[in-house]
Amino acid sequence: MIEKVLKWFEKINSIPRESDKEERISNFLVDFAKERNLEVYQDEALNVIIKKPATKGYENAPTVIIQGHMDMVCEKAQGSNHNFDEDPIAFIREGDILRADNTTLGADDGIAIAYGLALLDSNDIEHPNLEILCTTAEETTMNGALSLSKEHLKGEIVLNIDGEEEGVFLISSAGGITSLVSFDINREKCSGDLAKIVVSELKGGHSGMEINKQRANAIKLMGRILYEVKDLINIVNIKGGSKDNAIATYGEIVVASNNMKRVKEIISKISLMIKAEYEFEDPDIKIDIEDFREKRDEMFSKDLTENIIEFIYSMPYGVEYMFNNDELKGVVKASLNLGIVEEKDKEVLFTISIRSAVDSILDEIRNKIKILANRMNAKVEENSAYPSWQYSKDSNIRNIIVNTYKDFSGKEPIITAVHAGLECGILKNLIPNADIISFGPDIFRVHTPDEYCSISSVERTFEYLKKILSEIK
Structure with a gap:
């Protein structure tokens, strides 16, 4: 046969x-x-x-x-x-x-x-x-x-x-849905020194099948790093990740500051802490900051900079719920992944993949994102829904x-x-x-x-x- x-x-x-x-x-x-x-x-x-x-x-x-x-x-x-x-x-x-x-x-x-x-x-x-x-x-x-x-x-x-x-x-x-969170870009005249921060060499993986491995997400790491220096910087450009269903392995951001020496000191310190935290799950993480020599006339406004940083920092990521019944014990029930950040059509756009085996939990996570985005003056759209x-x-x-x-x-x-x-x-x-x-x-x-x-x-x-x-x- x-x-x-x-x-x-x-x-x-x-x-x-x-x-x-x-x-x-x-x-x-x-x-x-x-x-x-x-x-x-x-x-x-x-x-x-x-x-x-x-x-x-x-x-x-x-x-x-x-x-x-x-x-x-x-x-x-x-x-x-x-x-x-x-x-x-x-x-x-x-x-x-x-x-x-x-x-x-x-x-x-x-x-x-x-x-x-x-x-x-x-x-x-x-x-x-x-x-x-x-x-x-x-x-x-x-x-x-x-x-x-x-x-x-x-x-x-x-x-x-x-x-x-x-x-x-x-x-x-x-089941799942893609959440698109967008910030209108408000710019002002660029001032201070410029530097580029690059997060790279992460393992990444499938945002469903490997989300339980506790690997780092480059966009989330950028948010954590920037939160430590948010009072000292303005964002000039930002990008990271490549697919909504992949854990982001790369991110880069150009920042402007009138006290770049202090910014570099703080980032060097937090980078060492992050690398130590992911010693086993993601041991090859690289976090670099270097002077940015290209001229930029504009940077994000201070309000927009803070809203974006606080959104990334506060955004949930990874496993939200696990099954605990006998047949499925240890299997992920619900998760979300901050997959992409990009500048597009005068907006900063975040693409987030949400997955859940229970529809009501999917709705709960969607609502969390909407509340957070609303507090940060961002808009939310949703697409690509499929049922659990x-x-x-x-x-x-x-x-x-x-x-x-x-x-x-x-x-x-x-x-x-x-x-x-x-x-x-x-x-x-x-x-x-x-x-x-x-x-x-x-x-x-x-x-x-x-x-x-x-x-x-x-x-x-x-x-x-x-x-x-x-x-x-």
Whole structure:
């Protein structure tokens, strides 16, 4: 059966399917269904739902939605001539490893689609009524899942095949929103000496998956440093961070002062303290201050300087809440990340990523930011919202998963949550009574040209998926 799965995976990978360019793969899935006389629906967002009736003895079992996304992240190694708009993804098999040729493999989430096609193409697998749901744009905006209508989905058990570690089963994911805090720039004539402060060489990391590692944030460190000298300086320019969902690794700020000698003394002292505090979590932090020789005619007003410094200094950062129940103990429940500060369109703009597995806590954090911004004479806008998939104490499919996995593998499954967004949250909003779980085979170095998967794990996970379907009666 593994060869059938790999056959369909290779077929999928012969069709370009970069995020937001899914028309060809979506049409292929529709044609696949029509060739087999299966009910199929394609919506305006190019999502595809293919339905297959239950096998004998499973006619009265609950309908199961098997869900994955058809798009992939397209990255290639330096020097590669691969054209993701036209060229198929190469398959290179090396023992148990399946990889591409200096490009992303697309196992995330092509394996899920291949599983679905293998199930639909078979005549000898026991299963309830199936709805194979293939979504678009998961790797970018999740607009595919957000565009879904419940009209064509009858199932209330959802198996999301978007995991990357065999034996790990997800039962909750974070929702999120991006908060944009902006300060109108008021300038005055520049006076005093100029210096540039640079915070660099931080580890950084993903603002969801690695926020619990207590790593430093370059923007927050800038706020802490500047707070110690705020009465002695005016900001001239400020920038830091690169992505809202990445812990900021770099920041720089140009300041003006009539007592730069004292400013340098204070910053040198606080820098040593900060480095000592992060000796283990972020040991390579560099904090430098040097004279700035370029001419500047204007600087931020004193009020604006103080408001920006106090906003950064007071802005919450990192883990806000942790789970404390038996299944999810030690998993982050809510966090926020000050990802970017930049000067843009006569404003200083801060971009903040907020995540929470509980919607009410997300609202609490949003309100904290609004209150703080209001006190500092700043404006707040919000965008890029996506819902959480909240933990449910009772889940029949989870019980089936646990018992079946123990019998199938002889191992205890790992039941946990992920502090990042999954389509499961959107599906739960769409189908409130849905009983959802997420899992998948071993896939490594996802979203990089070094991506690869374990063939044996792909096979075991498919056999396990078949076993789950046989247990749903």
